[in-house]
Amino acid sequence: MRPGPVIAVLALAGMVGSFMQTILIPIQGELPELLNASREDTAWVITITLLVSAICTPITGKLGDMFGKRRIALILLSLLVAGSIVAALSPTVVPLIIGRGLQGLGMGVIPLGITILRDVLPSHRLGSAIALVSATLGVGGALGLPLSAFVTQNADWHMLFWLAAALGAIVLALIALVVPESPTRTGGRVDVVGVIGLAIGLTGILLAVSRGNEWGWASPLTLGLLAGGVVVLLAWGWWELRTSAPLVDLRVSARGPVLVTNLASIAMGFALFSSQIAFPQLLEMPAQAGGIGLTLLQASFILMPSGLAMLAMSPIAGRLERRWGPKPLFIIGGTIIAAGYLVAVLMQLGAWHILTINLLIGIGIGLGYAAMPTLIMRAVPDTETGAANGLNTLMRALGTASASAVIAAVLANSTTTVGGVSMPSTDGFQTAFLFGLAAAAICTMIAVFIPKPVHHAGEHEALTDDQL
Secondary structure: HHEEEEEHHHHHHHHHHHHHHOOOHHHHHHHHHHHOOOOOHHHHHHHHHHHHHHHHHHHHHHHHHHHHHHHHHHHHHHHHHHHHHHOOOOHHHHHHHHHHHHHHHHHHHHHHHHHHHHHOOOHHHHHHHHHHHHHHHHHHHHHHHHHHHHHHHHHHOHHHHHHHHHHHHHHHHHHHOOOOOOOOOOOOOHHHHHHHHHHHHHHHHHHHHHHHHHOOOOHHHHHHHHHHHHHHHHHHHHHHHHOOOOOHHHHHHHHHHHHHHHHHHHHHHHHHHHHHHHHHHHHHHOOOOOOOOOOHHHHHHHHHHHHHHHHHHHHHHHHHHHHHHHHHHHHHHHHHHHHHHHHHHHHHOOOOHHHHHHHHHHHHHHHHHHHHHHHHHOOEEEEEEEEHHHHHHHHHHHHHHHHHHHHHHHHHOHHHHOOOOEEEEEHHHHHOOOOOOHHHHHHHHHHOOOOOOOOOOOOOOOOOOOHH
């Protein structure tokens, strides 16, 4: 086995999976007209992908530990391709929602790919490889946005999904041909009660967070879903602690290094998505309203270098990780993101300022996302790496979903009117950047307190710094 092709294929798989998150952004506002449906109904086309990816990632990670990570990755990509074809053939909103839900499963390939790397690569290649595949969580969206904008401006919108199906099929074939099966698997039975409980609990919380702006944060529906989700997750936790083969080993997840890393991951996910919500609107808003006045395609090219920065940081992150360990890397990443937001708060922004600030955020995210999986895998037994990385990916998703709701609410509640059209005000953008700055600062402070992992008797050895 040659490590280079394996790393390249898994990185490509991660980018294709994360691309599904942004594929419809260029035409999101036009979906009601294109599908002859209400805005309430078409919102589900975006929401369903977030829900499915967040809920299924820890579940598919556990299934990878049990039955083989490559096998589960192939199944997820097959479903992604099927979902893309369903979406490409959809004339109405219901089949499009179904197709988009299947596409959301593709995000589970990223944590599976990271754990495959841990199982099959030599130790001296591991740090940079993990950094590269982990960065694809942000890279796919950053690189996919201009591609989506170009396709929608020059072809029928269904072509986006034919493109997604083609990319998914290519990656599916490459994984089948190039990537070996991980030798580590646990077998056993599926915790069906755990799967159902986690799905119901997360659905309630994520729906409340992602649709709270639209439904009203104090509405009975939002509060009921939020409270119900919390109650179900508490009952789920009680079950997981008492069953002999849990979906998520909460005792492992409660270990200091895992718990604190996951908390910091939520904050970093919030910091990442704060800019991804605010910057596109600022770039595309008319100049007379305080914006930059660019087209979607032009704005996409301003934002794209951030994704390239994440890619470029992966070999650097690997070397720094081998020298200093993952914790300092995480702290440096959070500090760089905070510095970027501080500049955004203090300066009057033009296109080049936003490009530079977003580059800084991309560099910080690249370092932080490189550190997270290693911090997790150093603290868990090798039979739990898939589930543990899946849970960490869920924590990032909770951060991004929270940022989407909070920043959207901030911009919606601080508006100015230009030509009879209501748009976010300068004060609204300033507040959004302050939220991003606070999230980055909180992430950095939490990362400082990540404890060293403790090896537990009877477990396989976890990763150590000298292995990276």
